[in-house]
Amino acid sequence: MIRKTKDAINSLSRSYLDKASNFVSEQTEQMSTTLERLNDRRICLGITGLSQSGKSTFVTSLIDQLINYKTSSLSGFSPVLEKRLMGVKLLPLSNKRIANFPYQASIAGLKKPQPNWPSSTTDISGCVLELKLQKTATPLNPFSKENFSLFIEIRDYPGEWLLDLPLRNMDYARWCGQCSAQFNREPRKQILGDLLLDLQNIDPMDPVNFEVLAELQKRFVSFLEQCKAGEHPLSLIQPGRFLMPGQIEDKTLLYFVPLLKVGSFTDGQLEAAPENSYFKVCEKRYKDYIKQLAEPFYKDFFSGIDRQVVLVDVITALNSGPLYLDDMRQALSNISDSFSYGPQNRIMQLFTPKIDKVVFAATKADQVVSADHSSLVKLLESLVDHAYKTAQYEGVPPTTEAVAGVRSSIEVEHEGDAALSGFDTTGAAIGYVHPPIPAFIAKNTTDQGFKDWNIPKFNPPILPDENQAVPHIRLDSVLNSLVGDKCS
Amino acid sequence: MKESNDNTTNKNRTGRQFKVEVEGKEKEETASKSKVRAGKDFKPTPTEQQEAPPQSIVMGEQLPNLADYSYLKLEAIPIRGLKLFAWSVCLLMLSLVVWDVYDTIAAAMALHWLAAFGFFAVSIVVLVVGIITVFKYRTDRRKQNAYKTIRMLAHRCRLVSSKAADQQLIAELKSFYAGKPQQALLDQCLSSLPNYALGHEVMAHINDVFLKPLDAEALKRVTRFSSKTGITVALSPWAAVDMVLSLWCNIKMIDEIGQVYGVRPSFTNRIAMLKNIIGHLAAAGASEFAVDQILEEVGGASIASHFSVRLSQGLGVGLYSAKIGLATMAVSRPMEFIDNKPNLKALTRLLIEQFKSQFKSQR
Ligand SMILES: Nc1nc2c(ncn2[C@@H]2O[C@H](COP(=O)(O)OP(=O)(O)OP(=O)(O)O)[C@@H](O)[C@H]2O)c(=O)[nH]1
Ligand SMILES: [Mg+2]
Numbered sequence: 059m060i061r062k063t064k065d066a067i068n069s070l071s072r073s074y075l076d077k078a079s080n081f082v083s084e085q086t087e088q089m090s091t092t093l094e095r096l097n098d099r100r101i102c103l104g105i106t107g108l109s110q111s112g113k114s115t116f117v118t119s120l121i122d123q124l125i126n127y128k129t130s131s132l133s134g135f136s137p138v139l140e141k142r143l144m145g146v147k148l149l150p151l152s153n154k155r156i157a158n159f160p161y162q163a164s165i166a167g168l169k170k171p172q173p174n175w176p177s178s179t180t181d182i183s184g185c186v187l188e189l190k191l192q193k194t195a196t197p198l199n200p201f202s203k204e205n206f207s208l209f210i211e212i213r214d215y216p217g218e219w220l221l222d223l224p225l226r227n228m229d230y231a232r233w234c235g236q237c238s239a240q241f242n243r244e245p246r247k248q249i250l251g252d253l254l255l256d257l258q259n260i261d262p263m264d265p266v267n268f269e270v271l272a273e274l275q276k277r278f279v280s281f282l283e284q285c286k287a288g289e290h291p292l293s294l295i296q297p298g299r300f301l302m303p304g305q306i307e308d309k310t311l312l313y314f315v316p317l318l319k320v321g322s323f324t325d326g327q328l329e330a331a332p333e334n335s336y337f338k339v340c341e342k343r344y345k346d347y348i349k350q351l352a353e354p355f356y357k358d359f360f361s362g363i364d365r366q367v368v369l370v371d372v373i374t375a376l377n378s379g380p381l382y383l384d385d386m387r388q389a390l391s392n393i394s395d396s397f398s399y400g401p402q403n404r405i406m407q408l409f410t411p412k413i414d415k416v417v418f419a420a421t422k423a424d425q426v427v428s429a430d431h432s433s434l435v436k437l438l439e440s441l442v443d444h445a446y447k448t449a450q451y452e453g454v455p456p457t458t459e460a461v462a463g464v465r466s467s468i469e470v471e472h473e474g475d476a477a478l479s480g481f482d483t484t485g486a487a488i489g490y491v492h493p494p495i496p497a498f499i500a501k502n503t504t505d506q507g508f509k510d511w512n513i514p515k516f517n518p519p520i521l522p523d524e525n526q527a528v529p530h531i532r533l534d535s536v537l538n539s540l541v542g543d544k545c546s
Numbered sequence: 547m548k549e550s551n552d553n554t555t556n557k558n559r560t561g562r563q564f565k566v567e568v569e570g571k572e573k574e575e576t577a578s579k580s581k582v583r584a585g586k587d588f589k590p591t592p593t594e595q596q597e598a599p600p601q602s603i604v605m606g607e608q609l610p611n612l613a614d615y616s617y618l619k620l621e622a623i624p625i626r627g628l629k630l631f632a633w634s635v636c637l638l639m640l641s642l643v644v645w646d647v648y649d650t651i652a653a654a655m656a657l658h659w660l661a662a663f664g665f666f667a668v669s670i671v672v673l674v675v676g677i678i679t680v681f682k683y684r685t686d687r688r689k690q691n692a693y694k695t696i697r698m699l700a701h702r703c704r705l706v707s708s709k710a711a712d713q714q715l716i717a718e719l720k721s722f723y724a725g726k727p728q729q730a731l732l733d734q735c736l737s738s739l740p741n742y743a744l745g746h747e748v749m750a751h752i753n754d755v756f757l758k759p760l761d762a763e764a765l766k767r768v769t770r771f772s773s774k775t776g777i778t779v780a781l782s783p784w785a786a787v788d789m790v791l792s793l794w795c796n797i798k799m800i801d802e803i804g805q806v807y808g809v810r811p812s813f814t815n816r817i818a819m820l821k822n823i824i825g826h827l828a829a830a831g832a833s834e835f836a837v838d839q840i841l842e843e844v845g846g847a848s849i850a851s852h853f854s855v856r857l858s859q860g861l862g863v864g865l866y867s868a869k870i871g872l873a874t875m876a877v878s879r880p881m882e883f884i885d886n887k888p889n890l891k892a893l894t895r896l897l898i899e900q901f902k903s904q905f906k907s908q909r
Contacts, residue, residue: 472594489587519600
């Protein structure tokens with residue numbers, strides 16, 4: 059009897075002690091992170107990119123270049139140029155709830171004898187890069203050999219979720235209005251087919267029939283899937299979790315659809331709708347969706363970023379035509395309202411973080427010949443116009459660049475034209491000549507060059523040596539613009 | 547001029563770096579033949595196939611092996627407290643100071659040994675900081691003077707073929723560009739230098755691979771600034787403001803061109819450069835840069851008919867500024883031009899064109 063009580067007390071006290079020690083270690087961890095940020099030694103990098111824009115590949119290659127900094131080509135990154143980079147380590151995030159970024163798996167895939175691209179991301183992950191750097195000589199001590207560590211936090215996530223950010227500032231009725239406008243235009247109208255009529259026919263004031271709603275939601279999801287997976291993928295696909303749910307406990311959150319008739323009611327009428335009407339039910343679920351999924355995602359991933367790189371797959375959109383370019387422009391400008399730019403001092407940065415450096419990068423630049431990279435950048439600038447101007451206005455002049463995480467083609471000359479040669483997804487050798495990249499898209503004119511010809515997809519290049527970093531295009535420049543100033 | 551112009555304006559692909567000379571003519575033919583490439587797939591022939599993995603493309607580089615320096619910018623490194631350490635004063639001061647310090651320490655010692663020690667430590671720190679500042683100033687000066695050495699060595703290399711002279715030139719170039727954005731390209735240029743090259747071959751290689759892209763960038767800046775100066779003068783109604791504006795623009799241009807070739811913008815460098823530019827303009831004499839004559843040749847009657855008095859004035863100022871820009875290029879380039887000396891005539895044409903398009907609506 060006494061033994062039992064003693065055991066119970068023991069185990070109880072142990073569990074309390076464990077909890078206390080956990081708490082203490084968490085707090086100290088938090089403290090040291092805060093201190094590092096205050097000390098300008100920790101940077102939170104926001105990798106921003108729509109679905110399939112090349113985020114995971116970019117991050118994987120970036121880590122690979124840094125880890126193999128001795129042999130990789132990073133001559134544009136000032137610490138490497140000045141030989142002050144002494145070592146690089148890959149660490150897990152201090153936030154234990156977020157899984158590790160699958161760097162090993164991705165890089166192994168890229169360096170296999172038959173390489174393959176990283177698989178599409180289905181959930182959040184993250185990592186920290188520790189750069190061991192030598193201090194630059196100061197006037198007081200020109201012979202300084204002191205080292206310090208710079209921590210760079212990187213997080214990866216399914217690109218679909220990014221488009222949940224603009225929903226945070228939009229109520230349900232407005233979202234329905236936006237959908238209604240979109241769905242009545244090509245190319246969405248055609249993809250929707252009958253679903254358009256069915257959605258339009260639902261009276262928001264009618265009492266809800268949950269079976270019908272579930273059925274509609276299913277068809278709506280399959281519509282979103284088609285938007286993304288067609289030959290020409292669209293960009294503005296909302297809500298993101300419909301396609302890539304991630305880990306969700308309460309699946310009913312997802313059971314709502316846009317009610318296209320909402321626009322014909324006044325706010326007062328909608329307000330007075332019965333509790334069990336389609337409108338009220340969908341609105342409640344929409345609100346919960348934002349509160350439980352979109353908000354936490356924003357808070358965990360974007361509210362604290364110091365530096366941002368926006369990856370844009372300009373080439374695919376260009377390839378699909380002006381409608382799709384416009385769709386991408388729309389999506390990018392919606393997202394950009396979620397970020398605040400501006401120079402900020404270190405202490406204020408802890409409370410109201412602002413982005414003080416931003417790089418816009420056109421990804422997969424290895425799909426066009428290098429002489430066209432400058433046009434590609436111009437095109438990118440017109441696509442991210444809204445965010446670009448906002449940042450500039452706030453005193454953060456953005457940088458733009460054409461990059462590729464993995465350069466998978468070489469340039470050759472084919473019948474007098476500059477051409478690219480590489481391997482296609484089956485591993486067979488392919489080559490192509492592409493029409494010149496226009497520096498801007500004129501309204502109302504369809505770009506003939508890309509209309510009846512698609513840029514083929516490359517496989518990653520075959521690398522003979524696993525210890526060598528994958529070839530890239532101008533990652534060094536991006537890295538330098540993002541963190542170069544924090545390295546001295 | 548022709549070559550570098552090709553690099554910047556020709557939409558057509560240039561060949562691999564070793565083919566550039568040979569292909570000069572072919573390029574023009576293909577340009578006229580097919581204006582727009584159509585997209586097409588093809589099965590790579592064995593020579594076109596990707597045998598080895600691709601190389602990385604890094605910042606400041608464009609294929610095929612061309613440099614792209616539009617991003618180039620150097621930060622000014624401020625050097626403080628120079629005057630304090632002017633040599634003669636320094637010596638005088640030093641003796642006085644040492645004397646005083648000794649006196650004070652002795653006095654403090656009488657008070658307490660800790661006081662004496664503290665004072666001693668502080669004076670040591672002051673001494674060390676002073677020495678370091680002087681040291682930094684001198685290294686910077688030495689680096690700027692490296693310019694003269696480089697130009698001299700380059701001249702020698704062109705005349706005599708000697709491995710030792712080449713090595714010396716390369717070493718000087720390397721130390722001059724160390725830690726500057728041009729370094730990556732210089733390294734690449736040197737690594738592609740064939741090891742049998744001697745004397746003028748080395749020069750030609752450095753000239754072609756390393757300097758020509760820089761020239762192109764510098765020329766871009768000259769064009770930009772001179773047209774800007776000209777247009778502002780043409781637009782502004784006050785003569786006094788014109789003077790100040792054009793002076794300011796020109797100084798800024800000199801700074802920016804210097805940066806392309808690796809001269810950091812600072813007060814002393816600017817003065818040194820100005821001195822050289824004036825010297826160069828004087829030496830070149832009237833014949834080479836006779837603005838009026840060139841205007842006559844290029845524009846002639848068309849200018850008089852096209853432009854009002856005000857506009858012609860602006861054009862004239864723009865041309866002078868272009869002239870200064872070219873002179874700046876000549877003096878801040880680490881070697882003399884070999885075969886691609888930029889000429890004022892082509893620039894003039896460009897300026898006139900820009901003026902015409904700018905003021906078309908006003909006429
Ligand atoms: N040629 C080329 N293709 C690339 C490159 N990077 C990505 N791709 C292609 O783009 C696809 C998507 O890349 P990911 O890195 O998975 O894109 P993501 O942004 O992480 O996509 P999600 O995780 O679905 O949001 C890859 O499967 C490749 O086909 C690149 O550098 N060059
Ligand atoms: Mg991914």
